[in-house]
Amino acid sequence: MTMSQPVDSAVSAVRSYVEQHRAAFLDDLVEWLRIPSVSAQPDHAPDVRRSADWLAAKLRETGFPTAEVWETPGAPAVFADWPCDDPEAPTVLVYGHHDVQPAAREDGWDSEPFEPVVRDNRLYARGAADDKGQVFFHTLGVRAHLATTGRTAPAVHLKLLIEGEEESGSPHFRALVEERANRLAADAVIVSDTGMWAEDTPTVCTGMRGLAECEIRLHGPDQDLHSGSFGGAVPNPATAVARLVAALHDEHARVTVPGFYDGVVELTDQERALFAELPFDEEQWLRTAKSYATHGEAGHTTLERVWARPTAEVNGIGGGYQGPGSKTIIPSSAMVKLSFRLVAGQDPDDIEKIVRAWVEEQVPAGIRCEITFLAATRPCLTPLDHPALQSVVRAMGRAFDRPVRFTREGGSGPAADLQEVLGAPVLFLGISIPSDGWHAPNEKVELDLLLRGVETTAYLWGDLAEHWRHAP
Amino acid sequence: MTMSQPVDSAVSAVRSYVEQHRAAFLDDLVEWLRIPSVSAQPDHAPDVRRSADWLAAKLRETGFPTAEVWETPGAPAVFADWPCDDPEAPTVLVYGHHDVQPAAREDGWDSEPFEPVVRDNRLYARGAADDKGQVFFHTLGVRAHLATTGRTAPAVHLKLLIEGEEESGSPHFRALVEERANRLAADAVIVSDTGMWAEDTPTVCTGMRGLAECEIRLHGPDQDLHSGSFGGAVPNPATAVARLVAALHDEHARVTVPGFYDGVVELTDQERALFAELPFDEEQWLRTAKSYATHGEAGHTTLERVWARPTAEVNGIGGGYQGPGSKTIIPSSAMVKLSFRLVAGQDPDDIEKIVRAWVEEQVPAGIRCEITFLAATRPCLTPLDHPALQSVVRAMGRAFDRPVRFTREGGSGPAADLQEVLGAPVLFLGISIPSDGWHAPNEKVELDLLLRGVETTAYLWGDLAEHWRHAP
Numbered sequence: 001m002t003m004s005q006p007v008d009s010a011v012s013a014v015r016s017y018v019e020q021h022r023a024a025f026l027d028d029l030v031e032w033l034r035i036p037s038v039s040a041q042p043d044h045a046p047d048v049r050r051s052a053d054w055l056a057a058k059l060r061e062t063g064f065p066t067a068e069v070w071e072t073p074g075a076p077a078v079f080a081d082w083p084c085d086d087p088e089a090p091t092v093l094v095y096g097h098h099d100v101q102p103a104a105r106e107d108g109w110d111s112e113p114f115e116p117v118v119r120d121n122r123l124y125a126r127g128a129a130d131d132k133g134q135v136f137f138h139t140l141g142v143r144a145h146l147a148t149t150g151r152t153a154p155a156v157h158l159k160l161l162i163e164g165e166e167e168s169g170s171p172h173f174r175a176l177v178e179e180r181a182n183r184l185a186a187d188a189v190i191v192s193d194t195g196m197w198a199e200d201t202p203t204v205c206t207g208m209r210g211l212a213e214c215e216i217r218l219h220g221p222d223q224d225l226h227s228g229s230f231g232g233a234v235p236n237p238a239t240a241v242a243r244l245v246a247a248l249h250d251e252h253a254r255v256t257v258p259g260f261y262d263g264v265v266e267l268t269d270q271e272r273a274l275f276a277e278l279p280f281d282e283e284q285w286l287r288t289a290k291s292y293a294t295h296g297e298a299g300h301t302t303l304e305r306v307w308a309r310p311t312a313e314v315n316g317i318g319g320g321y322q323g324p325g326s327k328t329i330i331p332s333s334a335m336v337k338l339s340f341r342l343v344a345g346q347d348p349d350d351i352e353k354i355v356r357a358w359v360e361e362q363v364p365a366g367i368r369c370e371i372t373f374l375a376a377t378r379p380c381l382t383p384l385d386h387p388a389l390q391s392v393v394r395a396m397g398r399a400f401d402r403p404v405r406f407t408r409e410g411g412s413g414p415a416a417d418l419q420e421v422l423g424a425p426v427l428f429l430g431i432s433i434p435s436d437g438w439h440a441p442n443e444k445v446e447l448d449l450l451l452r453g454v455e456t457t458a459y460l461w462g463d464l465a466e467h468w469r470h471a472p
Numbered sequence: 473m474t475m476s477q478p479v480d481s482a483v484s485a486v487r488s489y490v491e492q493h494r495a496a497f498l499d500d501l502v503e504w505l506r507i508p509s510v511s512a513q514p515d516h517a518p519d520v521r522r523s524a525d526w527l528a529a530k531l532r533e534t535g536f537p538t539a540e541v542w543e544t545p546g547a548p549a550v551f552a553d554w555p556c557d558d559p560e561a562p563t564v565l566v567y568g569h570h571d572v573q574p575a576a577r578e579d580g581w582d583s584e585p586f587e588p589v590v591r592d593n594r595l596y597a598r599g600a601a602d603d604k605g606q607v608f609f610h611t612l613g614v615r616a617h618l619a620t621t622g623r624t625a626p627a628v629h630l631k632l633l634i635e636g637e638e639e640s641g642s643p644h645f646r647a648l649v650e651e652r653a654n655r656l657a658a659d660a661v662i663v664s665d666t667g668m669w670a671e672d673t674p675t676v677c678t679g680m681r682g683l684a685e686c687e688i689r690l691h692g693p694d695q696d697l698h699s700g701s702f703g704g705a706v707p708n709p710a711t712a713v714a715r716l717v718a719a720l721h722d723e724h725a726r727v728t729v730p731g732f733y734d735g736v737v738e739l740t741d742q743e744r745a746l747f748a749e750l751p752f753d754e755e756q757w758l759r760t761a762k763s764y765a766t767h768g769e770a771g772h773t774t775l776e777r778v779w780a781r782p783t784a785e786v787n788g789i790g791g792g793y794q795g796p797g798s799k800t801i802i803p804s805s806a807m808v809k810l811s812f813r814l815v816a817g818q819d820p821d822d823i824e825k826i827v828r829a830w831v832e833e834q835v836p837a838g839i840r841c842e843i844t845f846l847a848a849t850r851p852c853l854t855p856l857d858h859p860a861l862q863s864v865v866r867a868m869g870r871a872f873d874r875p876v877r878f879t880r881e882g883g884s885g886p887a888a889d890l891q892e893v894l895g896a897p898v899l900f901l902g903i904s905i906p907s908d909g910w911h912a913p914n915e916k917v918e919l920d921l922l923l924r925g926v927e928t929t930a931y932l933w934g935d936l937a938e939h940w941r942h943a944p
Contacts, residue, residue, distance in 0.1 A: 209700065211700075211800070213798045213800070215798075220763065220764075221761055221762045221763040221764075222762035222763075223762050225761055225762075225763070226883065227783075227785045227787060227811055227813070228681060228683070228813060228881070228882045228883025228884055229778060229882050229883055230761050230763070230778060230882070231778065231783045231785045231811070231813050231882065232768045232769065232777045232778060232781055232782075232783030232785070232813065232882075233766055233767070233768045233774045233777040233778045234758075234761055234763040234765065234766060234767055234768075235763070235765055235767040236785055236786055238717070238786035238787075238788070238789045238808075239717055239718075239720075239721070239785075239786050241714070241789070242713070242714040242715075242716075242717030242718050242786065242789065242808075243714075243717070243718040244714075245710070245711055245714030245715070245718070246711075246714050246715040246717070246718030246719070247718070248711075249711070286706075289693055289697055289702050289706055290693045290694035290695050290697075291692065291693040291694075291697070291702070291706040291707070291838060292692075292693075292837075292838040292839075292840070293706070293707055293836075293837040293838025293839075294705055294706060294838070295705070295706055295707040295836065295837070295838060296704045296705045296706075297704065302705045305704045305705040306701065306702060306703065306704060306705045309704055310704075311699075311703045311704030313699045313703045313704070313708055313711075313800075313802055314708055314710035314711050314714065314791075314792065314803075314806075315699060315710075315792050315793050315798065315799060315800055315801050315802075315803070316710070316791065316792035316793035316794045316799070316801075316803065317710045317713070317714065317789055317790065317791050317792060317794075317806060318789065318790045318791070318794040319786075319788065319789050319790070320786065320787050320788035320789060320809070321787050321788035321809060322788045322789075322790040322807070322809075325846065326685045326687075326787065326809060326811065326846055327787060327788070327809075328683070328685070328785075328787055328811050329787050329788075330785055330787075331786075331787070331788065334789060335794070336710075336714075337792070337793060337794075337798060337799075339699055339703070339798065339800050341699070341700060341703050341704065364765075364767065365764075365765040365767070366763060366764040366765025366766075366767060367764075367765075368764070374797065374798055409700070410700045410701050410702070410703065410704075411698065411700025411701055412700055
């Protein structure tokens, strides 16, 4: 389905500017992609630093009056700041990352991962889509915005925070944001580290699930016991762990922990209708998941289940003898690792409390339990009628000449820290598509989409400044 | 509680003979115990062979007309045969083993494990109780029987089969018994590789539980999935394994697999009363088990649960990520290892059939299951009124000057193969006590008990020949 919209003169101007600068833009991106900024591999630490330095210099060249490399106990981040002269204009913070996943030719790449090549209008390189390409479209985007509006500074107060440890789990990100909260202050956060539904279906993601994780270890006898001598007469902690997991969901696949759904922001009829509009092929989705059936909370579609419903999943379970053959023991202990995906309205601290209470109640006599919760991530959700979200939708719609639809993200990420520490809503502007191969061999970005990203931001800052003004 | 019985002249004669030969008997046993016949350690293979040769020579010296070393693909066994001249006398096969568990001084032994020492009337050495001591009391026992009755051959047709791989799981035992079934043919099997309740409580074990073991692997997605992207929408095999295990028992801790209890030989009121007579201290038993509660099938005591009731236990469970920290995946597969202890009336082949059917039925849509059963062991049970059992009880009662009580064995062992292949009931004549430290450092045998074992067999063959005759 193609929907043409009349091309206005602003659009013509932006497209002409982008076309004119396209070659130089791609040359620069290729230069950056050559730097193997793999944060997970210590011997690439100098490359991650080189990548930060390169980006800061490029952002100054782009026109940002301030572009700094920010140190952390790990890899450095880059911060850039371009104030605007309109005191009523909003401040926007763009988030992305300049580190990349590990990659080696022998993993199955058709070309060297750090020697970018263009084939069939696709740019192949580690980081092309995740996330250097998506960070980089902001540079040409803001230039196009200025050139086509005759401005010398963006229509919004524009800030960028490009971290260097996202692919290593962002271990120092929260502390960095807390420490630099004053300089990062913004009215909205725009995350350019996600994707859209499909090449012909531009989408805006309106929320991410949060995450609470725990390990529950149940201790039975102080030693493994012979199942012949003691079997059938003392509680078995592996059985107890299994019964705990089995009790976690009811027959409708709803989580049974009392209070788990308290406060959950339910999908509105409008949001459910918008999800249903997406061209979702469940059979295809199952093939992607290499799974053989859908299964989940009764009364919800698959997309609702992965995007907008809280879950409890077993990530790992273990106890007793797991080697070849047999060992007839009652194991001394057994454990399960659970993760709870959370949606707006759920607080990880509350979830920890109610899960602990529930587990203690389930554990049978003679079994002792030990529960450890890891650091949690909060959910984030931006209402459909938020003015910044409306601006992103309009800008994307103009760039793509298509109606923009809405998705959510089932995973969890550092964006939630920005929302929480800065108190600003989080929006997602990503132009990657599922076939881009994040974390896989032959990662690529579609050049046409990359330039639509440039174009989107060329429209976005003006639209935002026009429709979302601070009270004077 | 001590119960004296009048000491008859036969008893006096046996005791006097044993006293007279005690020193030489112990010297011989010590010589045998010096041979480190550790079947699990390949570098001790020559020692296991030396042990077999030593025993065969000693049995010939004892008077057995036939004493052979029987080869297996692994360690050799020893077979001895002493026919009797009375065609109406029963044939008895004694089972034991001449291999021992590994042992090293640094494991916590107070003396060298293969340099036997006597302290406080206890003989310390690896194999002293398990099982060389218990095999060896049969040598002096049969001599005492002959000397005090004036016979030149035992009152029963006496056979011994002393295997060399019991401590390695008897991998070639079944095949050996099948291959040599003609020569092993017997009316009863007497296993001397067990223990009794306590030093002051002689007991005869009347049955062993059988064992069926399986591994059930449930396959979900063909790869681990990101629990953010797919969590809550596809079936999780770790959850499915847990639900399977949880469904295995009902709220009365009874196994729910349909047909599981079909044919089970229930305890008679007499057997329950005999179990209840044993001086069982449940608190002490829990301390031994290092467990903190009893738990088991409703309506049964702890002793009934471990000796006479079939069970289903989880020996191992595993799936997904079990390392430190977290990995937010839906695992591709998960598995559980189950063992079912079986009692008389249950057939492992039937159990396999009904467990397979039950598992298939439990598995949810989108999950594929794979079930592997290992080689099973049948249960064995000898009725309390069996004439051979009555003879063992009488002989033991005379030797110990105490009433003999009844136990069962919750574990499973190669004796079941003898019962099944030879079609003979299995009886247990063991004189070891729980403190003897089988498989542990400082294994020992109580010399007084060892000599009571000698004495028991000195009475046993005559009693058997008198009370359990073939039709002429």
